[in-house]
Amino acid sequence: MKKAFLLIASWLMMVSVSDAQIAARVPANAQKLIDAYPDMQLTYSDNAIVFPDGTRIVYDDGKEKDFVTKLDNSDIEDMFSMTYDTSVDEPAYLNDCGRSRCEALFKKMYGNCAAEVQKNLVKIEWFGQQLPITKVNGVSEKLKAVYEELKQKPELKKYLLQASSFYWRQVRGANRLSAHSYGIAFDINVSNSNYWLWSNKGKSETDQIKYANRIPMEIVKVFEKHGFIWGGRWYHYDTMHFEYRPEFL
Ligand SMILES: [Zn+2]
Incomplete structure (x- = not known):
C-alpha cells in the first residue's frame, strides 16, 4: 500500500515538473545558442534572445522562407534549419548549415559597422603573418589554439600560408x-581551395552543382575541435x- 502511494506521488511530481517546463519552454535550438556563447550571458524569453543590456533579438519571425530568403533574411530559428553534418563526404543538396546568419544577432555580438568590429580585433600570429580576428567570445584565443596544433604538422603548411581574415563586405553576388x-572568419591559402561558383559558373543558388575539395580533413578537424x-x-x-x-x- 505504502509502495503504491509512493509510486502515485512520484508520478504526480513528474507531471507537475513537465507542466512547469512547458510554461517556461526554451526552444532546444535557442538553448544551443545560449550554451555556445557563454560570454554573452544570453537568455530567452517570449520568442526572443535577450542580451544583459535588454536588447532583444526575435527568435522566430514566423515567416515561411525559401532557400535563398533563409540566407538573405535569416532569423535565429532559420539558422538552425540545416544541420552541420560531419558524417558525409559530400554535403547534401542545399545543406549550407552556417551560411544563414541572423545579421541582428551577429552585429550585436561583434559590432554594428566596420569601425565597431575593428575595435574588437586583435592580431594573431599565423605562419609569419599577423592576422586580425575578433577577441569577442574568445575567438582569437580559439584561433591561437588552432595555430598551435597545426604548426606541429609541417606537411600541412602549404595549405595554410597566405591566409586572410577580416574584411567588411557583402557576400560575392x-x-x-x-x-x-x-x-570571426578565416580563409586559408586560396591556391588549394575550391569555391562552388568557380567550378559551376553561371549556376544559381538552387541549381545542382558538382562538389570539389583539396583541403585535407586533418586541417578541418582541428578547426572544428575549436x-x-x-x-x-x-x-x-x-x-x-x-x-x-x-x-x-
Ligand atoms: Zn571566407
Whole structure:
C-alpha cells in the first residue's frame, strides 16, 4: 500500500515538473545558442534572445522562407534549419548549415559597422603573418589554439600560408554581409581551395552543382575541435573558409 502511494506521488511530481517546463519552454535550438556563447550571458524569453543590456533579438519571425530568403533574411530559428553534418563526404543538396546568419544577432555580438568590429580585433600570429580576428567570445584565443596544433604538422603548411581574415563586405553576388565582416572568419591559402561558383559558373543558388575539395580533413578537424565550422561542408562549398560557429558543433 505504502509502495503504491509512493509510486502515485512520484508520478504526480513528474507531471507537475513537465507542466512547469512547458510554461517556461526554451526552444532546444535557442538553448544551443545560449550554451555556445557563454560570454554573452544570453537568455530567452517570449520568442526572443535577450542580451544583459535588454536588447532583444526575435527568435522566430514566423515567416515561411525559401532557400535563398533563409540566407538573405535569416532569423535565429532559420539558422538552425540545416544541420552541420560531419558524417558525409559530400554535403547534401542545399545543406549550407552556417551560411544563414541572423545579421541582428551577429552585429550585436561583434559590432554594428566596420569601425565597431575593428575595435574588437586583435592580431594573431599565423605562419609569419599577423592576422586580425575578433577577441569577442574568445575567438582569437580559439584561433591561437588552432595555430598551435597545426604548426606541429609541417606537411600541412602549404595549405595554410597566405591566409586572410577580416574584411567588411557583402557576400560575392548576394545582398548579405560575409562572416568576414564580423572578424570571426578565416580563409586559408586560396591556391588549394575550391569555391562552388568557380567550378559551376553561371549556376544559381538552387541549381545542382558538382562538389570539389583539396583541403585535407586533418586541417578541418582541428578547426572544428575549436568551434570553427568549415565551408567545405556546405553544398555551396567554399573550402578555404572557416568561421567561428560553436552553436553547430
Ligand atoms: Zn571566407
